[in-house]
Amino acid sequence: MPSPRLNLFAALVLSLAPFSSMAHAADTAVGNLLGSDGTARGTIHVTEAPKGVLLRVEAKGLIPGWHGIHFHEKGDCGAPKFTSAGAHVHATSPVVHGLLNPNANDAGDLPNIFVGTDGAATVEFYSTLVSLNGKDGRPALLDADGSALVIHANPDDYQTQPIGGAGDRVACAVIR
Numbered sequence: 001m002p003s004p005r006l007n008l009f010a011a012l013v014l015s016l017a018p019f020s021s022m023a024h025a026a027d028t029a030v031g032n033l034l035g036s037d038g039t040a041r042g043t044i045h046v047t048e049a050p051k052g053v054l055l056r057v058e059a060k061g062l063i064p065g066w067h068g069i070h071f072h073e074k075g076d077c078g079a080p081k082f083t084s085a086g087a088h089v090h091a092t093s094p095v096v097h098g099l100l101n102p103n104a105n106d107a108g109d110l111p112n113i114f115v116g117t118d119g120a121a122t123v124e125f126y127s128t129l130v131s132l133n134g135k136d137g138r139p140a141l142l143d144a145d146g147s148a149l150v151i152h153a154n155p156d157d158y159q160t161q162p163i164g165g166a167g168d169r170v171a172c173a174v175i176r
Contacts, residue, residue, distance in 0.1 A: 031173030036080040041171045052128040062115045068156030068166025071108035075146020077172035085148040091139045100158040107139045112155045149173045
């Protein structure tokens with residue numbers, strides 16, 4: 001049985017996607033996705049929304065298939081492995097990962113993305129776990145050291161610690 005947390009993500013993604021173009025520029029952050037070789041891999045837009053953020057990802061040049069994707073705690077995409085982006089965004093420690101984990105407190109968790117045979121993906125997510133500026137006690141993506149969005153080589157299984165088995169970091173965008 002899917003967790004209520006995952007069902008909430010699905011419902012909110014479907015219900016709020018049409019409103020992404022209605023946001024004001026002051027409530028939006030952007031980032032350029034870079035591959036581990038330093039090449040451009042697309043763009044991201046994060047828009048403050050009621051009780052969360054709407055994330056739009058336009059990616060290219062990735063290996064086809066499912067990939068884990070997470071908000072990471074530091075606004076640093078030092079290549080080639082992007083480890084400078086730190087761990088997932090979180091408000092409490094120790095961090096427990098997984099959208100399907102009933103004890104999860106990892107605010108950086110997002111559903112997987114699917115990359116088509118052309119190496120491209122366009123997707124929108126709604127996350128109730130973060131905000132751009134720390135609204136309503138949710139971790140801020142635009143805090144003093146910023147944050148990043150990282151795409152991983154493998155899909156996230158939504159349970160395994162610490163990153164759901166998502167593997168290497170293959171693309172990264174500093175959120176500004």
